[in-house]
Amino acid sequence: MYAEYRIAIDVGGTFTDLIAMDSRTGKIVTIIKVPSTPKNPEKGVIKAVEQFLQHYGSPKIKAVIHATTIATNSLLGQVGLELPKVALITTKGFRDIIEIGRQRRPRLYDLFASKPRVLVEKKYRFEVSERLNANGDVIEPLNEDDVKKIIEKLKEEEIKSIAISFLHSYLNPIHELRVKKLLLSTLRDVYISLSCEVAPEHREYERTCTTVVNALLLPIIEKYFLQLEEGLRKLDVKAPLLIMQSNGGVASANIAAKLPVSVIESGPAAGVIAAAYYGRIMGINNVLSFDMGGTTAKAGAVINGSPLITTEYEVGGEVHAGRIIKGSGYPVRYPFIDLAEVSAGGGSIIWVDKGGIIRVGPISAGADPGPACYGKGGENPTITDANLILGRLNQKYLLGGKMKVFRELSEKAFRDKISAKIGVEVEEAALGAIKIANTVMSKVLRIVTVERGLDPRDFVLVAFGGAGPMHACALAEDLEISKIIVPAYPGMFSAVGLLITDFKHTFVRSIRKIVDEIDPVELETIFGELETKGREILRSEGVLDDQIVIRRTADMRYESQGYELSIAVNNPVDKNEIKELKKRFHEIHHLTYGYKIEEEAVEIVNVRIECVGLTEKPKLKVQECKLEENIEEAMIEKRTIYFENEEQWLETPVYLKDRLREGSVVFGPAIIEQYDSTIVVYPEWVAKVDSYSNVLLSRGE
Numbered sequence: 001m002y003a004e005y006r007i008a009i010d011v012g013g014t015f016t017d018l019i020a021m022d023s024r025t026g027k028i029v030t031i032i033k034v035p036s037t038p039k040n041p042e043k044g045v046i047k048a049v050e051q052f053l054q055h056y057g058s059p060k061i062k063a064v065i066h067a068t069t070i071a072t073n074s075l076l077g078q079v080g081l082e083l084p085k086v087a088l089i090t091t092k093g094f095r096d097i098i099e100i101g102r103q104r105r106p107r108l109y110d111l112f113a114s115k116p117r118v119l120v121e122k123k124y125r126f127e128v129s130e131r132l133n134a135n136g137d138v139i140e141p142l143n144e145d146d147v148k149k150i151i152e153k154l155k156e157e158e159i160k161s162i163a164i165s166f167l168h169s170y171l172n173p174i175h176e177l178r179v180k181k182l183l184l185s186t187l188r189d190v191y192i193s194l195s196c197e198v199a200p201e202h203r204e205y206e207r208t209c210t211t212v213v214n215a216l217l218l219p220i221i222e223k224y225f226l227q228l229e230e231g232l233r234k235l236d237v238k239a240p241l242l243i244m245q246s247n248g249g250v251a252s253a254n255i256a257a258k259l260p261v262s263v264i265e266s267g268p269a270a271g272v273i274a275a276a277y278y279g280r281i282m283g284i285n286n287v288l289s290f291d292m293g294g295t296t297a298k299a300g301a302v303i304n305g306s307p308l309i310t311t312e313y314e315v316g317g318e319v320h321a322g323r324i325i326k327g328s329g330y331p332v333r334y335p336f337i338d339l340a341e342v343s344a345g346g347g348s349i350i351w352v353d354k355g356g357i358i359r360v361g362p363i364s365a366g367a368d369p370g371p372a373c374y375g376k377g378g379e380n381p382t383i384t385d386a387n388l389i390l391g392r393l394n395q396k397y398l399l400g401g402k403m404k405v406f407r408e409l410s411e412k413a414f415r416d417k418i419s420a421k422i423g424v425e426v427e428e429a430a431l432g433a434i435k436i437a438n439t440v441m442s443k444v445l446r447i448v449t450v451e452r453g454l455d456p457r458d459f460v461l462v463a464f465g466g467a468g469p470m471h472a473c474a475l476a477e478d479l480e481i482s483k484i485i486v487p488a489y490p491g492m493f494s495a496v497g498l499l500i501t502d503f504k505h506t507f508v509r510s511i512r513k514i515v516d517e518i519d520p521v522e523l524e525t526i527f528g529e530l531e532t533k534g535r536e537i538l539r540s541e542g543v544l545d546d547q548i549v550i551r552r553t554a555d556m557r558y559e560s561q562g563y564e565l566s567i568a569v570n571n572p573v574d575k576n577e578i579k580e581l582k583k584r585f586h587e588i589h590h591l592t593y594g595y596k597i598e599e600e601a602v603e604i605v606n607v608r609i610e611c612v613g614l615t616e617k618p619k620l621k622v623q624e625c626k627l628e629e630n631i632e633e634a635m636i637e638k639r640t641i642y643f644e645n646e647e648q649w650l651e652t653p654v655y656l657k658d659r660l661r662e663g664s665v666v667f668g669p670a671i672i673e674q675y676d677s678t679i680v681v682y683p684e685w686v687a688k689v690d691s692y693s694n695v696l697l698s699r700g701e
Helices: 040-054 070-075 144-159 174-186 204-234 253-260 265-280 383-389 407-424 425-447 466-477 490-500 520-540 577-592
Strands: 004-011 015-022 028-035 058-065 084-089 125-128 138-140 161-165 191-194 241-244 248-250 287-292 295-305 311-315 328-336 341-343 348-352 358-364 458-463 485-487 503-514 550-560 565-569 602-613 636-643 648-656 665-667 669-676 677-681 685-689 694-701
Touching: 004 040, 004 265, 004 490, 015 040, 028 040, 028 490, 040 204, 040 490, 058 265, 058 490, 070 161, 070 204, 084 144, 125 144, 144 174, 161 174, 161 204, 174 191, 191 204, 204 241, 204 253, 204 328, 241 253, 241 265, 248 253, 248 503, 265 287, 265 295, 265 341, 265 458, 265 490, 287 425, 287 466, 295 425, 328 485, 341 425, 348 383, 348 407, 348 425, 348 648, 358 425, 383 407, 383 425, 407 425, 425 466, 458 466, 458 490, 466 485, 466 694, 485 669, 485 677, 490 677, 503 520, 520 550, 520 577, 520 602, 520 665, 577 602, 665 669, 677 685, 677 694
Parallel strands: 004 058, 058 241, 084 125, 084 161, 161 191, 287 458, 458 485, 648 669
Antiparallel strands: 004 015, 015 028, 241 248, 287 295, 295 341, 311 328, 348 358, 485 694, 503 602, 550 565, 550 602, 636 648, 665 685, 669 677, 685 694
16 A cells, blocks of 8 residues: 655745655654745645655655745745735825824834834825715716726736725725726736735724735745746645644645735744644643744644734834834734744854844855854854853754754854954853853743733743754743643654644624624524635635534624634624623623623624644654663763853763653753754653653653
8 A cells, every 4th residue: 555645944144944645644754944045935746746756766646735924924025025016906085094103103212213124105095986885885886997097007017916995995896896897897917905805804904904915925925836836846746735824724836825914924833833733732721832933933822722922913013032122024814823033043143242242143144155053154153153152052964864963154254244343262151151041032922921911830841853853951040930841842843743733714794793783693693604714715725525524603892892812603603602702702891801891882893713623643653763772872972061040061972862761861961963853861860751652841840
């Protein structure tokens, strides 16, 4: 019987990871790391697939699941991903809405602060005479002569993509749909984004901004997916291409290409989904996801088995200490897994500022040239170089021997760029950089816990990414976390998350009604219509009816409030469920804000459904491997390593992960090396290998 594989490919800033699962057995059979190709990310993906095919011949591939950062990189201005010329068509009197925005200043007391660049030039923002009222009724018909004049200007300017956002179109899309029809009857090879399809919710600034961002990304994302599919076809891979979305689910490439705002945070979401899944399998409700790769470090919280979700995200803006600075970017109304992120990865460049202070990031050495120790021409010291100097990384090679590293190049980079400027020894500079990076990364863990009213001591830390397990103990000590899980494939964990992820599509409809005035039959009808739409899309992606799960929620608030809480809605909706829904809202509001006003009118702003198509999951127990009976036989050497919590160099045993069996116990200080990562076990910590080949770290046991 021929094997069938599902392969997952995650593109990071430094490495592109491929992991393959045998669909018949559920076992993960291979892991591959290749350097990323930032200017043409599809090349790194194709190279990883080529290596897989070279090893397995011509296997049957059932699906290719992919996470990409191309949307984010485009909005951040990456060279080679230039944004297309975009036009905005909107209601007369509202063409400057994306420039006026909200009264939000990124730096409140900075008299010279500037707003983010306007995504559509004023000369490409067009007005049309038409108007709907707040109930969605037409009070001024669409002036089609205005549209025809705009079409001529669009031709003259050779506009590539068009965003259409009319006032109150989320209630009645009649005018947006008509304009689209007129445009397509005349223009060829243009991309069109309608606000009624992209973000059918109130708040005209956010809805218009989301539609414009979608229009900007449409040509870039479609081109990328087409190039990727063409490259796979040349390798005779005909399996469907599935794309990871920001909401924690996957969608087929043709559907994701129509809604590129859904893939803006594609890559980071997969790791949180994997952490949540591992937590559920191991009976742990609350986990902290910590992902430290080559470029960034990211943190997310999982409560009662579910990642925290936000319905609005600001893209392309500034980040300070892990926090997105409100008003510095572009708001997008779409479900995103709630993450905090800092530019502190293994490739983050260490430098000295004008005041003689060591800094870490935000610039990364990336994949090319990479850290100085890679020997690819990099001259700047990075976190990877610092870990190498302190003895934590293998002094000769990485990736199981496939990548040589050169300690002398790391030392030279620190000597030339740091020591020569501030007069400290190389080792002291490396240690200082590690401490700074740990401080920055502990802040992002606090953002998703302490700043959300959560106690990090109630969580188990799941540490992954190529560099995450090296820093996990230090971060856990700082936050007083007593348990850490390092998964079997930490450096490939986001790719593992892609294999775990289900299909997911979210649909929303704005209703804006007081709960006590809602007709349960009408509400049930709305949910039914959205569910029908979701089921049709999932069926088109090959999901069977018995694999479809529908989750209903309502965005609710007190009538005088400006923002909403998401409340679960049970099926079916009747008078009793309406009462229970209102009761649940008061309870959630009290838990969130510390108070409730039961006599205040409660409003349902939007209703949402989440349509999930269940997929086959990998079995966590990994392949059988040759195991040594004696723990000492798993030790490959001893190295002198500096531990900052002990403030000294310690002779430390180094173990090979592949030689550790289930139940093996390693006492810190110790190093555990494997193909895709290195685990640093601090003094007073104990590492134990479980039945899933995870390494469980605990303090003082």
